[in-house]
Amino acid sequence: MQARVTFSPAARSLFDEPLAIRVEGLQPQQEVTLRASLRDDAGLLFESRALYQADGDGQLDLARSPARDGGSFSGLEPLGLLWSMVPEKPHRRLVKRDVQSPFRLDLEVLGGQSNRLAQGTHERAFLRDGVRRIPIREGRIRATLFLPPGDDTFPGIIDISGAGGGLPEYRACLMANHGFAMLALAYYGYEDLPKDMKEFHLEYFEEAVNYMLKHPKIKGPGIGLLGHSKGGDLCISMASFLKGITATATINGSIANVGAKLCYKDITIPPLGFDKNRVKIDQNGVADIVDVLNNPLEGPDRQSLIPLEKAESRFLFIVSRDDHNWKSEFFATEASKLLQAHGKEKPEIICYSGAGHYIEPPYFPLCPSSMHLLVGFPVIWGGEPRAHAAAQVDAWQQIQTFYHKHLNGEQDGGQNKL
Ligand SMILES: CCCCCCCCCCCCCC(=O)SCCNC(=O)CCNC(=O)[C@H](O)C(C)(C)COP(=O)(O)OP(=O)(O)OC[C@H]1O[C@@H](n2cnc3c(N)ncnc32)[C@H](O)[C@@H]1OP(=O)(O)O
Numbered sequence: 001m002q003a004r005v006t007f008s009p010a011a012r013s014l015f016d017e018p019l020a021i022r023v024e025g026l027q028p029q030q031e032v033t034l035r036a037s038l039r040d041d042a043g044l045l046f047e048s049r050a051l052y053q054a055d056g057d058g059q060l061d062l063a064r065s066p067a068r069d070g071g072s073f074s075g076l077e078p079l080g081l082l083w084s085m086v087p088e089k090p091h092r093r094l095v096k097r098d099v100q101s102p103f104r105l106d107l108e109v110l111g112g113q114s115n116r117l118a119q120g121t122h123e124r125a126f127l128r129d130g131v132r133r134i135p136i137r138e139g140r141i142r143a144t145l146f147l148p149p150g151d152d153t154f155p156g157i158i159d160i161s162g163a164g165g166g167l168p169e170y171r172a173c174l175m176a177n178h179g180f181a182m183l184a185l186a187y188y189g190y191e192d193l194p195k196d197m198k199e200f201h202l203e204y205f206e207e208a209v210n211y212m213l214k215h216p217k218i219k220g221p222g223i224g225l226l227g228h229s230k231g232g233d234l235c236i237s238m239a240s241f242l243k244g245i246t247a248t249a250t251i252n253g254s255i256a257n258v259g260a261k262l263c264y265k266d267i268t269i270p271p272l273g274f275d276k277n278r279v280k281i282d283q284n285g286v287a288d289i290v291d292v293l294n295n296p297l298e299g300p301d302r303q304s305l306i307p308l309e310k311a312e313s314r315f316l317f318i319v320s321r322d323d324h325n326w327k328s329e330f331f332a333t334e335a336s337k338l339l340q341a342h343g344k345e346k347p348e349i350i351c352y353s354g355a356g357h358y359i360e361p362p363y364f365p366l367c368p369s370s371m372h373l374l375v376g377f378p379v380i381w382g383g384e385p386r387a388h389a390a391a392q393v394d395a396w397q398q399i400q401t402f403y404h405k406h407l408n409g410e411q412d413g414g415q416n417k418l
Pocket residue numbers: 091092093094095161162163164165166167168189228229230231258259274276279289292293325370371373374375
């Protein structure tokens with residue numbers, strides 16, 4: 001019998017869904033290497049390898065067989081071949097730019113002298129059938145709306161990415177597959193928006209909130225916000241100053257305004273100060289900026305602290321304990337103290353040991369370092385691949401549960417379990 005790779009689901013699955021991988025038709029106890037690879041939309045190769053041994057019947061099931069030492073990961077990790085992928089060039093992150101096309105996952109089964117015993121391909125898609133992707137150019141808003149199928153209304157959420165510009169859509173798109181109406185919002189470095197991150201006007205973000213609040217497919221009465229990194233502090237500013245925001249989740253965000261001045265009506269919040277002498281260089285010669293920012297609770301830097309005690313929103317802080325961009329756990333803890341000191345609900349804080357700054361949807365490989373588009377050189381983001389992968393799976397579920405609870409009124413968080 002010839003060796004054969006099988007996937008379940010067979011041909012195509014959504015990127016944030018688990019994937020069962022099996023090989024049959026091997027020799028009993030045969031030792032093999034599995035090599036997984038995919039190319040991003042720019043053609044950059046990401047790959048992983050794992051060493052396995054078939055069972056007595058020549059079968060290999062990644063959900064039951066631990067990988068042996070010597071590959072990209074070891075132990076029982078059914079999705080290890082996905083989350084342990086590394087790019088062919090350093091400092092690159094797996095980014096999905098065109099959410100309408102899937103990634104093509106290639107899997108090879110290699111025997112003794114690296115001879116190929118079997119191969120298989122599988123598509124990892126971003127846009128579920130029936131979910132609509134609608135480019136939005138209304139007023140000043142530059143965004144993409146993702147609407148789940150059906151006649152219902154849906155909990156609405158604005159998704160804001162970290163500093164880097166452009167209009168990343170992949171997280172919003174994957175969330176929409178789970179029943180949320182998602183607006184991926186650009187805020188600079190895109191079309192006719194400001195080219196650089198110098199100053200932001202909350203009125204732009206207010207336009208986006210009002211767009212969502214008025215949209216006939218949005219459930220209301222309020223909407224949610226989701227932001228990572230710089231997107232996180234923008235979400236906190238929106239929740240603090242704007243009306244109609246019910247639930248705000250940040251992923252490794254800050255409670256101080258960072259990187260650019262923020263203006264709203266007659267209010268200006270300066271960016272948090274920093275000292276570039278606090279940049280450290282790690283053992284691989286890559287910069288570590290974790291200590292660079294000043295403390296927003298001290299001295300004149302207090303002016304950068306966002307008055308989140310004004311917010312009517314509920315908060316969820318997703319925190320990576322090994323975040324090397326900045327001190328996310330400190331920010332979340334201080335947010336909690338501030339809210340409670342003002343008689344507000346305690347926020348939910350979920351901390352992940354071993355996770356780095358870039359908490360992405362499940363199965364995105366860890367990006368240990370990449371170009372920091374604000375500081376102008378590559379920096380380390382932190383995280384250990386296995387712990388980071390587990391954090392991504394859990395955080396994704398926690399975020400959905402939070403929105404179901406506060407935007408859908410579901411105490412148990414709804415049924416969208418992964
Ligand atoms: C001195 C110390 C100072 C300290 C200051 C402290 C202040 C700290 C304040 C901190 C506050 C902030 C805290 C935070 O927010 S931390 C950062 C969080 N950032 C994000 O989450 C980024 C989200 N945005 C994206 O993912 C964008 O779509 C990207 C970045 C992909 C650009 O998408 P776009 O289509 O618009 O652009 P482009 O294709 O023309 O690329 C432009 C550049 O982007 C780089 N890039 C592109 N692709 C990748 C990739 N796959 N891997 C790695 N890098 C990639 C690369 O350098 C490229 O240039 P080049 O290589 O082509 O020349």
